Amino acid sequence: MGKYKAKVKKLKKKLSKLKKQIKASDGASVVSPLAPKAGFPALPVIGGVRFAATQAGVKYAGRDDVMLVEIAAGSSVAGVFTRSATRSAPVLDCQSKLKQAMPTDKPFAILVNSGNANAFTGAKGDASVDAICGVVADQLGTDKAYVFTASTGVIGEPLPHDRITAQITKLKTGLSADQAEAAARAIMTTDTFAKGAYREVMIGGKPVHIAGFAKGSGMIAPDMATMLVYIFTDAAVEQSTLQVMLSSINESTFNSITVDSDTSTSDSLMLVATGKSGAPLIADMKSADAKDFTAALGAVMQELSHLVVKDGEGATKFVAVNVTGAASDKSARTIALAIANSPLVKTALAGEDPNWGRVVMAIGKSGEPADRDKLSISFGDILVAENGWVADSYTEDAGADYMKNAELSITVGIGVGAGTSTVWTCDLTHQYITINADYRS
Amino acid sequence: MGKYKAKVKKLKKKLSKLKKQIKASDGASVVSPLAPKAGFPALPVIGGVRFAATQAGVKYAGRDDVMLVEIAAGSSVAGVFTRSATRSAPVLDCQSKLKQAMPTDKPFAILVNSGNANAFTGAKGDASVDAICGVVADQLGTDKAYVFTASTGVIGEPLPHDRITAQITKLKTGLSADQAEAAARAIMTTDTFAKGAYREVMIGGKPVHIAGFAKGSGMIAPDMATMLVYIFTDAAVEQSTLQVMLSSINESTFNSITVDSDTSTSDSLMLVATGKSGAPLIADMKSADAKDFTAALGAVMQELSHLVVKDGEGATKFVAVNVTGAASDKSARTIALAIANSPLVKTALAGEDPNWGRVVMAIGKSGEPADRDKLSISFGDILVAENGWVADSYTEDAGADYMKNAELSITVGIGVGAGTSTVWTCDLTHQYITINADYRS
Numbered sequence: 001m002g003k004y005k006a007k008v009k010k011l012k013k014k015l016s017k018l019k020k021q022i023k024a025s026d027g028a029s030v031v032s033p034l035a036p037k038a039g040f041p042a043l044p045v046i047g048g049v050r051f052a053a054t055q056a057g058v059k060y061a062g063r064d065d066v067m068l069v070e071i072a073a074g075s076s077v078a079g080v081f082t083r084s085a086t087r088s089a090p091v092l093d094c095q096s097k098l099k100q101a102m103p104t105d106k107p108f109a110i111l112v113n114s115g116n117a118n119a120f121t122g123a124k125g126d127a128s129v130d131a132i133c134g135v136v137a138d139q140l141g142t143d144k145a146y147v148f149t150a151s152t153g154v155i156g157e158p159l160p161h162d163r164i165t166a167q168i169t170k171l172k173t174g175l176s177a178d179q180a181e182a183a184a185r186a187i188m189t190t191d192t193f194a195k196g197a198y199r200e201v202m203i204g205g206k207p208v209h210i211a212g213f214a215k216g217s218g219m220i221a222p223d224m225a226t227m228l229v230y231i232f233t234d235a236a237v238e239q240s241t242l243q244v245m246l247s248s249i250n251e252s253t254f255n256s257i258t259v260d261s262d263t264s265t266s267d268s269l270m271l272v273a274t275g276k277s278g279a280p281l282i283a284d285m286k287s288a289d290a291k292d293f294t295a296a297l298g299a300v301m302q303e304l305s306h307l308v309v310k311d312g313e314g315a316t317k318f319v320a321v322n323v324t325g326a327a328s329d330k331s332a333r334t335i336a337l338a339i340a341n342s343p344l345v346k347t348a349l350a351g352e353d354p355n356w357g358r359v360v361m362a363i364g365k366s367g368e369p370a371d372r373d374k375l376s377i378s379f380g381d382i383l384v385a386e387n388g389w390v391a392d393s394y395t396e397d398a399g400a401d402y403m404k405n406a407e408l409s410i411t412v413g414i415g416v417g418a419g420t421s422t423v424w425t426c427d428l429t430h431q432y433i434t435i436n437a438d439y440r441s
Numbered sequence: 442m443g444k445y446k447a448k449v450k451k452l453k454k455k456l457s458k459l460k461k462q463i464k465a466s467d468g469a470s471v472v473s474p475l476a477p478k479a480g481f482p483a484l485p486v487i488g489g490v491r492f493a494a495t496q497a498g499v500k501y502a503g504r505d506d507v508m509l510v511e512i513a514a515g516s517s518v519a520g521v522f523t524r525s526a527t528r529s530a531p532v533l534d535c536q537s538k539l540k541q542a543m544p545t546d547k548p549f550a551i552l553v554n555s556g557n558a559n560a561f562t563g564a565k566g567d568a569s570v571d572a573i574c575g576v577v578a579d580q581l582g583t584d585k586a587y588v589f590t591a592s593t594g595v596i597g598e599p600l601p602h603d604r605i606t607a608q609i610t611k612l613k614t615g616l617s618a619d620q621a622e623a624a625a626r627a628i629m630t631t632d633t634f635a636k637g638a639y640r641e642v643m644i645g646g647k648p649v650h651i652a653g654f655a656k657g658s659g660m661i662a663p664d665m666a667t668m669l670v671y672i673f674t675d676a677a678v679e680q681s682t683l684q685v686m687l688s689s690i691n692e693s694t695f696n697s698i699t700v701d702s703d704t705s706t707s708d709s710l711m712l713v714a715t716g717k718s719g720a721p722l723i724a725d726m727k728s729a730d731a732k733d734f735t736a737a738l739g740a741v742m743q744e745l746s747h748l749v750v751k752d753g754e755g756a757t758k759f760v761a762v763n764v765t766g767a768a769s770d771k772s773a774r775t776i777a778l779a780i781a782n783s784p785l786v787k788t789a790l791a792g793e794d795p796n797w798g799r800v801v802m803a804i805g806k807s808g809e810p811a812d813r814d815k816l817s818i819s820f821g822d823i824l825v826a827e828n829g830w831v832a833d834s835y836t837e838d839a840g841a842d843y844m845k846n847a848e849l850s851i852t853v854g855i856g857v858g859a860g861t862s863t864v865w866t867c868d869l870t871h872q873y874i875t876i877n878a879d880y881r882s
Contacts (some may be wrong), residue, residue, distance in 0.1 A: 011452040086805030086813050120801040120813060122830035155798025156831060260784040265805050343701040343784075343869075344877055351878030357596025360561040364527030364706050372527050372561060389563035390597060428784075430874050436785055437792030437870075 034310035034318050034406060034426075035193040040184065043198050043211040045177045046232040047276025048072030052174035053186035056163045059115025059153060064186035066164055068171040069230065070140055071108035075274045077148075078243040080250050082267035089118050089125030090149040091266060093133075097145055102239050106142045110270065111149045111164070112187045112228060114215075118151035118159040119265040128161040135165040139172045150228050150268045152215065153189055184213035187228055190435055191215050191311050197303035201296035203279035203289050208235040210296055214304040216264075216311075229254065229269040229304060235293055236275030238283035245285070246271045249298045253305040256333075256423045258340050259312035260432070271297075309424050314431030317349045319424065322411040326419035331368040333421040338366035339410065346428035349408065354399030356384045359410060374415030380408065475751035475759050475847060475867075476634040481625065484639050484652040486618045487673040488717025489513030493615035494627035497604045500556025500594060505627035507605055509612040510671065511581055512549035516715045518589075519684040521691050523708035530559050530566030531590040532707060534574075538586055543680050547583045551711065552590045552605070553628045553669060555656075559592035559600040560706040569602040576606040580613045591669050591709045593656065594630055625654035628669055631876055632656050632752050638744035642737035644720040644730050649676040651737055655745045657705075657752075670695065670710040670745060676734055677716030679724035686726070687712045690739045694746040697774075697864045699781050700753035701873070712738075750865050755872030758790045760865065763852040767860035768810040774862040779807035780851065787869035790849065795840030797825045800851060815856030821849065 049071055053064040071077070079098050081091050111132055118125045133147040140147075151159060184194040198211040216227030237245070246269070254269060275281070282290050310318050321340045326332035339345055342362040348355035356377050363370050373388035379402050383391045402408070490512055494505040512518070520539050522532050552573055559566045574588040581588075592600060625635040639652040657668030678686070687710070695710060716722070723731050751759050762781045767773035780786055783803040789796035797818050804811050814829035820843050824832045843849070 008448055008452065011449065082805075083808075084802070084805030085807070085809070085811040086801045086816070117798070120798060120816075120826070120829060122814065122828065124830070155801055156826065157798075265802055343873070347874055347877035350874065353878070357558070357561060357598075360527045360596055361525070361706055364523075364525030366526070367524075368526070370526040373563065375527070375561075385561070385597065387563065388561060389565070428874065429878075430871050432784070433788055433791065433869065433871050433874060436788035437794070 031192045032311045033316055036307070040181050040194045041196050041198060043180045043196050043213075044200065044209040046209055046211055046274065047234045048075060048274030049232045049272065050175040050177050051179035051183040052171040052176065053179065053182040054167050054170055054174065056113060056167045058113050058160060058163055064182060065115050066111070066113045066167060066171070067183035067186040068136070068168070068175065069110040069183065070175050071110070071272050072274050072276065073105050073107045074103045075108060075272055076103055076237055076239040076242045077108060077270065077272050078239070078246040079268065079270045080247055081269070082264055084265045086120060086265050088151060088266045089121060089129050090151050091268060093126075093129045094148045094150070094268060097148060100145060104146070106146050107140055108272070109136050109140050109142065109147045110230060111136050111147065113151050113159070113164055114187050114189050115153040116151055116157055116159045117153050117155045117266050119155045121156065121158055124158050128159040131161050132164055135168045139168045148270065150266060152187060152227055152266050155265060180211065180213060184215070187215045189215065190313055193311060195304060195307040195311065197300045197307070199296040199299050201292050203235060203277070203282070203293055206277055206279040208277045208279050208293065209233060210235070210300050212300050212304055214308055216308045227264050227267055231271045231297070231300060233271075233273050233297070234275065234277035235273050235279055236277070236281040237273040237293070238281060241283055241285060241290070242271060242273055245294055245297060249294070249301050253298070253301040254308075257305050257309045258337060258423060258425050259309060259315070306424060309426050312426035313435045314429040314433075315426035316406070316429055317427040318407045319349060319426060320409040320422060321425060322409060322420070322422045323414065324411070324420045325414040325417060326421070327369040327414075327417040328419040329421055330419070331417070332414070332419040333423070334368050335363055335366045335370070335412065335414065336421045336423040338362045339412065340423045340425035343428055346425070349403070349427035350429045352400065352403040354379055354384070354396065354403050356399070359412065360385075363412060363414070369416050370414050371416055376413035376415065378411040379403070380405075471633065473633045473752045474757055477748070481622050481635045482637050482639060484621045484637050484654075485641065485650040487650055487652055487715065488675045489516060489715030490673045490713065491616040491618050492620035492624040493612040493617065494620065494623040495608050495611055495615065497554060497608045499554050499601060499604055505623060506556050507552070507554045507608060507612070508624035508627040509577070509609070509616065510551040510624065511616050512551070512713050513715050513717065514546050514548045515544045516549060516713055517544055517678055517680040517683045518549060518711065518713050519680070519687040520709065520711045521688055522710070523705055525706045527561060527706050529592060529707045530562060530570050531592050532709060534567070534570045535589045535591070535709060535711075538589060541586060545587070547587050548581055549713070550577050550581050550583060550588045551671060552577050552588065554592050554600075554605055555628050555630050556594040557592055557598055557600045558594050558596045558707050560596045562597065562599055565599050569600040572602050573605055576609045580609050589711065591707060593628060593668055593707050596706060621652065621654060625656070628656045630656065631754055634752060636745060636748040636752065638741045638748070640737040640740050642733050644676060644718070644723070644734055647718055647720040649718045649720050649734065650674060651676070651741050653741050653745055655749055657749045668705050668708055672712045672738070672741060674712075674714050674738070675716065675718035676714050676720055677718070677722040678714040678734070679722060682724055682726060682731070683712060683714055686735055686738060690735065690742050694739070694742040695749075698746050698750045699778065699864060699866050700750060700756070701869075747865060750867050753867035754876045755870040755874075756867035757847070757870055758868040759848045760790060760867060761850040761863060762866060763850060763861070763863045764855065765852070765861045766855040766858060767862070768855075768858040769860040770862055771860070772809040772858070773855070773860035774864070776804055776807045776809050776811070776853065776855065777862045777864040779803045780853065781864045781866035784869055787866070790844070790868035791870045793841065793844040795820055795825070795837065795844050797840070800853065801826075804853060804855070810857050811855050812857055817854035817856065819852040820844070821846075
């Protein structure tokens, strides 16, 4: 009897281990292991901005899939968008509207749905955008020209916009300054957690707040490397200055991350400044106020961009790729992206394999100037290779130990110039395949 | 007691089921479902060429991992190689040796090992190549300058070349005209089947034979898109003409395939013409003989290049991507590669999902001129989308049915010019991750 009891115990243990293995390779709805432990942050209220979210049933059932943001008249609005040649109808519409003179005495609105990207939907797509903007403008007492939209989800299917316009009254009723998290959740697609970030900074002796949220996990690559990001501040910033700040910081944040090298047709990043803090107007990029504000805005954008990578489809590793000593900054960036997008590098990361040979391969394929005998490679603080050969001090055990960390850095010295670049990426796992091989089913 | 017995039986059953599940998602050594049913072809004997293979134990145990080819004096030799900036020591050595005047009155030799790429191995790598070439030259009565080598496998580890040089006598003894298949098998790494192809063509009334073999399954992308390919013919072709033929056909064959967008540090394609058929010398690219020979050589190279894709790591689909109507041929190629390398397109193919929206996305991200409203997309003969919208005749059922085929084509009309391009790729599956997340372990 004791023999059998022991056997049962042993078998049960084996069973549980195998079940865990299967769950780990299959569990499509598990929260990313790289998600912040603290959950969604308590975003500060931004004067002049109210949020609402609800269920329109565009595609998903039983969850919010549409959000509305109402923005006070007199605000400045800036935006950057995907450079895809097949960008969606809402992106084309937003880009054209941002060319208007702003601010005005009319409020703004942003309406976003998930479940359908309204991309490659021809003239019908444009009509959907127009219909939604019309109803939102009517309900919020503004002009269609001041309503911005975005859609995220499946490409190439007509957007059932009637389901959205039917919810605008309800959304308007629900508008509230503290509903940013609900809005952030409504625009999620394959995201496993909602992404928010904020900073406070003193401008002219007054506290100014910056709060934003983002969605996006697959189809993330430069030009630009996110799906949807909305950032709000109660600072007062002149329209063109706001746009310059956003475009500039975008290069080192959302445009420097990559999950799978694919670029969305819908990527949109909008930044709204309401001026409700009462802090002095920022209109000169060279002023001390502008520098302080830009630093805080940069921190919010960097945090959000890293959260997008940390929710990369199937990601279990968050990896900074640093390139130094390249022929130019542009060359460094090309090399960094060749490493960050290499399927062989990304699968090695997934396998916790310190396979620096694949890093060498990726540098080689980038097409950029490099000299085998001048290359150096480090994993974290561990020098792995130098002068075209494995470093004397390097041991495979040290490399393998380091690879067990969830956050990693790969630093490559090219040794031919002074160009530098940093991009952020994640690993390529079974889970990425599981998610994407049947996303539409 | 009976209670426990039943429990053990039940648990054992569960265990076996779970183990099977894990094996199914892990089975790394299964032959590709796209492998030719007929197996390795019976390659014709090529006069002046003898092969041998044996076990040197470079890395693998219990299988051949080194091959030697002896080529008669008076042959012409041509080659194309990876353009990687971090190419391996053997590649650099071959490139320099091909600059010599040939043919000569000395025989040639090709020696290839698998298990270690001898890449990023610094001065030690060069010394290994030199040591191997020296022993081969001594044994075959030729000069080091006429011995070509290649190494494939792990990058960045020193090549234990003594294990190889210790086998040269045995290899020499084993040389035989009919050992091409053994040679093809000795150079495999993650390949699941050996790849061979041949053609016969009449030149000046004499039958001429072309036979070749290839290895390579992961790390396959243009510049150039293979790992190792060796092709032999008994035709008589003048050295520079042979090189022009090889370089030209390479563009539309090995340089037009992609498995994972990664480029090897070791890619080598060599073509040897011994002249032993007795057919007249081909020295003019414009002659009828040259055209006939080029057509047959092109067929061998296309077949071999497609076999490499069909053995793409984890591949279950072989996909031709055709682009027409682009601004130029170069633009068409960029678009075709953007589609063929997109992880989202490739996972959709793995999931048999006719997700043409991802094709639109890939066209958009290519950065090439395209007009959403002029695009057309077909899967096989099925028109899926035209004029920026799903085709009236298209049904999801028809698309889904088509995707069940093992061989697929995606044809995209850009509608802005006359540029065309075709590239071949495979899908991205769990198996790719399984193979590459622990290739070194």
